[in-house]
Amino acid sequence: MKITDIREARVSIASDIANAYISFSKMDVSVLAIYTDAKIDGRQVVGYGFNSNGRYAQSGLLRERFLPRLREADAAALLDESGVNLDPFKVWSVLIANEKPGGHGERSVAVGIIDMAIWDIVAKVENKSLAKLLAERFDDGKPDARVPVYAAGGYYYPGKQISALQEEMRDYLGQGYICTKMKIGGVPLAEDLARVEAAIEVVGEAGRLAVDANGRFDLRTALAFADGLAPYGVRWYEEAGDPLDYAMQQQLGEHYAAPTATGENLFSHQDVRNLLRYGGMRPDRDILQMDPVLSYGLVEYLRMLEVLRAHGWSSRQCIPHGGHQFALNIAAGLKLGGNESYPRVFAPFGGFADSTPVEEGTIALPDMPGIGFEDKRELMQVFKEHLSL
Template sequence: MKITDCTVRSYSAKHPTPIANGKYSYASTDIVFISINTDVGIEGHGWAHGTNVVVDTLLSLKDRIIGEDPFNVERIWEKMYLPKVYGRKGFETRAISAVDIALWDIKGKSSGRSVGQLLGGFRETVPAYIAGGYYEMGKDHTGLRKEMEANLASGAKAVKMKIGGASLEKDIERIEVVREVVGKEVKILVDANNAYNRIDALKMGRELDKRDIYWFEEPLSPDDIEGCAELCRKLDTPIAIGENEYTRWGFKQLMDAHAAHIYNADAQVLGGITEWKKVADLAMAYNVLVAPHGDQEIHAQLVRSIPNGLIVEYYDNNTNALKEAMFSSSMKLDGQGNVTPSQEPGFGVDLRFERMEQFKTYSSR
């Protein structure tokens, strides 16, 4: 089998109301897709969040992958990852990720197996948490309460909310509103998205210790490795980081420093499935857990495949403005807060490019 061609498409859909976390704000969902064709008629799809830099990098990578056997993912990855040209971190590495994801989709479709089976097939279902709790214009405690009530109605047994975009006192109030709604049996995860300095992170962490919070995500800058390690030593609440880290080498630095208890390794960011598996295996050697950041249609397959997979992030239409158009059917939570990854070959998702046409910003075909 050989790669014969590829198509790059990008899409952007505005949120009805811009959403914000502790440090960043988002007016739209922006996703870039690559569809890779082969000489046997099998087509694989990969995607990453981003805009023009991802598009430009994918177009420049095209000549590096055409003619290759898509099963040779290690060879292709090495051809793409050239630190002085592509990578070592940032949107160019996201482009490499999208290519690699598409290759694994081809591998699955060709072999008649899901990606989760190809990678290890450790379990059939995986726990999930609903990501949300964003700051929005006009969204008060009543709005937050309604959101969490809807999450419970969807079957959530774990929910995540944003902190760091308000004062410590106001964020504690928001956490207590969520706890009042979801009760003691539902897990609450909080995510600061790099908003705090070391002093404020420690203050908030000590408040979280009193409130049985499942994890404290990205309390500090992704480059403050020593600060995260210090929080791990001083707090009872587990520290989760890694959605902004790239490649096995970046994660090895974090793990060597004991900078977290849980690593949010995102295959759409760090270098694709091939690199994600290396990170997950490294985490197993360090006896730490992996709970990926990123789209559940990809990451549920990955968490399914490994013994040290903890939980998967679940996005609804409130956080992905393209989701309703992207897929013919959506993964749903069951009554126990779990998702069941598709058993269909590859990633088992049916992308609907024709329904996304109104959101298209670029196509190479």
């Protein structure tokens, strides 16, 4: 089995939305297709990858550093013991060769894009969904039949009024979601609390609404918002401050009894280990949101889960950032606590298979090999348009 071709392109997902820290007016992603000489049921096996939203396209790193390493590697060095399939761990070692420890930054995203495509290939060659393959290799062999998902939105739009926020939340409920998430931190506390109250009025109870500050606050402001949120009992209070300020996270946990969430901007198992050592995270209530694509891929995410187990955490406390089909397979196969979803933004990269609607806040995976991108018509059209499939 050999890799025969690799194609990469940059795709815009720009919009006028904003969170408390950044605008998405110039946001883009990298899309990737890795071709092989393998065939399943007469069809050539192709693996697809892209980066999660919130990080820009990685074209420079992919084209200048990581894809050349993959192209130049001896084909046999990428294969598993059977010789008929790729070994994601061997591929990962090839990609990361000659890279110094630390300095994760953007390179973790570039490697994660390739890793996604490799796992898509591996599962397709075995003619299994990625969820099934992961359950068989790393768990009890039985993936979760349905995965809890929540609708992430509530961004700041120019001129968007509270009534528009409520209408957005109603739309999510109408699509089958029962839990949602909204942004905070972009306006003063009193104004944000009015927005929170309005969203709760729609979703029915505070435990069905999470709030996300996107790392905006200093300690004083984070604690002030914690005091403002405390009477409501929201599902979680996400990324109050800088994701690497573990002391601040610890102080927040000491001050705020309800669940907090963080991790989407941690890109290695070492970062996760430091968060658990020094961030005061509470395994009985807090949520970890590491994104497999942004953090060197599933290979590194498996190492993160090993760190969690060593510190007494359950995988059910993990709800990955990303909101796409790759993370959904991981959530089902490794028995995580759920998955994010973006029903109305970042299309067509966010969201799940066309054939699997959200029902009562959960979703099933399509019965097809690989990650299941082929059951996302609009996404496959993007791949065809930009990668000349």
